[in-house]
Every structure is written in C-alpha cells, then in structure tokens.
Amino acid sequence: ETGVTQSPTHLIKTRGQQVTLRCSSQSGHNTVSWYQQALGQGPQFIFQYYREEENGRGNFPPRFSGLQFPNYSSELNVNALELDDSALYLCASSPRTGGGEAFFGQGTRLTVV
Amino acid sequence: AQSVTQLDSQVPVFEEAPVELRCNYSSSVSVYLFWYVQYPNQGLQLLLKYLSGSTLVKGINGFEAEFNKSQTSFHLRKPSVHISDTAEYFCAVTMPYNNNDMRFGAGTRLTVKP
Numbered sequence: 001e002t003g004v005t006q007s008p009t010h011l012i013k014t015r016g017q018q019v020t021l022r023c024s025s026q027s028g029h030n031t032v033s034w035y036q037q038a039l040g041q042g043p044q045f046i047f048q049y050y051r052e053e054e055n056g057r058g059n060f061p062p063r064f065s066g067l068q069f070p071n072y073s074s075e076l077n078v079n080a081l082e083l084d085d086s087a088l089y090l091c092a093s094s095p096r097t098g099g100g101e102a103f104f105g106q107g108t109r110l111t112v113v
Numbered sequence: 114a115q116s117v118t119q120l121d122s123q124v125p126v127f128e129e130a131p132v133e134l135r136c137n138y139s140s141s142v143s144v145y146l147f148w149y150v151q152y153p154n155q156g157l158q159l160l161l162k163y164l165s166g167s168t169l170v171k172g173i174n175g176f177e178a179e180f181n182k183s184q185t186s187f188h189l190r191k192p193s194v195h196i197s198d199t200a201e202y203f204c205a206v207t208m209p210y211n212n213n214d215m216r217f218g219a220g221t222r223l224t225v226k227p
Binding site: 035042048056058090100109 | 147149154155156157158162203214218220
C-alpha cells in the first residue's frame with residue numbers, strides 16, 4: 001500500500017507566474033485535501049475534493065484552484081503568484097469525506113521570489 | 114466554527130523526563146480531535162485520534178492523550194521522552210461526519226535535550 005506522494009518536493013517561482021502542484025492519494029482513498037503551511041505556523045485548509053468535485057473551501061482567493069482526477073489524484077494550481085504564497089503545501093487523503101483522520105504527504109516547498 | 118489553541122509554542126525538556134503538550138479546542142458541537150507530529154522538512158504523521166468512546170487515547174511512539182469535554186482540552190502526554198521525539202506537534206479538530214476544513218493549532222516545538 002503506497003502512501004500519499006507529492007511532486008515536486010521543491011519549487012522556485014517568480015512573482016506573477018503560475019504553478020501546478022501534484023498529489024497522488026493513498027490507495028483506496030477518494031478524498032483529497034490541500035493545506036498551506038507558512039513558516040512557523042500550522043497548516044491552513046485550502047480546499048477539499050471528493051469524487052472529482054470541490055467539497056469545501058477555506059479562506060483562499062480564487063487564484064487558488066484545483067482538480068481531482070478519476071484515479072483520485074489531485075492538482076493544486078496557483079495563478080499570479082505573490083511573495084506571501086511561499087509556503088509548504090501539503091496534500092492529505094482520506095478514505096471518505098465523513099470524518100476520521102487525514103493522511104499527509106511530504107509536502108511541496110514553494111518559494112516565490 | 115471550531116478552533117484549536119496550543120498553549121505552549123515551545124517546550125524544552127530533558128531526555129527521559131515526562132512531557133505534556135497542551136491543547137484546548139472551541140466548538141459548539143461535538144468534535145473529533147487529533148495530534149500530528151512533523152519532523153523537519155517532512156509532512157504530518159498521525160500520533161493519535163479521539164473520535165468517540167474512551168477518553169484516554171493511546172497512540173504511537175508511547176504517546177497518549179486525554180479528552181476532557183468539560184475543560185474542552187485534549188492534552189498530549191508521554192511519560193519518558195527520547196531525543197528522537199524532538200519535533201513540531203500539532204493539535205487538530207474536525208467536526209464528526211465532515212473532515213473538510215480540519216483546523217490546526219499553531220504548533221508546539223518539543224525539544225528534548227540530553
């Protein structure tokens with residue numbers, strides 16, 4: 001059984017650019033959530049996807065968008081990058097949307113310069 | 114909406130000493146509670162969870178936590194820590210039957226000294 005994997009592990013982008021981060025969910029999990037963790041802070045919920053549909057969104061602007069594919073893998077897209085977008089982006093998968101723990105990947109460290 | 118407060122940003126402790134990391138939650142309804150650990154440059158690993166039932170929850174690596182509804186707390190404890198326990202610890206809360214928008218505390222940095 002493979003765990004949650006994210007790619008790439010590190011990324012450097014220039015302000016104004018666009019970025020796509022990828023996540024493969026754990027086998028058997030149909031729910032994927034994305035979190036932003038700024039340095040020295042706890043993770044902040046961005047949004048969740050359940051069976052290819054958005055199922056809840058945190059307090060993030062529309063330039064943060066996502067997709068979930070039929071195999072339950074997911075992408076996080078961020079447009080018009082700002083310096084404050086520099087953070088660790090964490091993907092978490094769950095076997096269902098109705099409660100229980102989330103299993104996290106190693107994260108993607110995004111640096112915006 | 115539910116929220117979590119971790120009362121200590123940093124906890125230094127000597128090896129083999131006991132430790133308690135404090136977490137208080139706020140919610141108008143029943144909740145699920147979690148403790149995660151994060152080692153440097155890594156993601157989050159689940160230590161333990163409280164969903165229902167016994168208020169004393171045992172987790173991995175010798176950690177345990179007690180759910181106290183009257184005090185709205187979920188403190189994490191370990192009777193004897195090791196150097197390898199040095200990490201960031203996060204308390205988190207979700208509503209039952211809906212695990213989107215898991216709310217995390219700001220974290221507690223546990224440093225175990227020899």
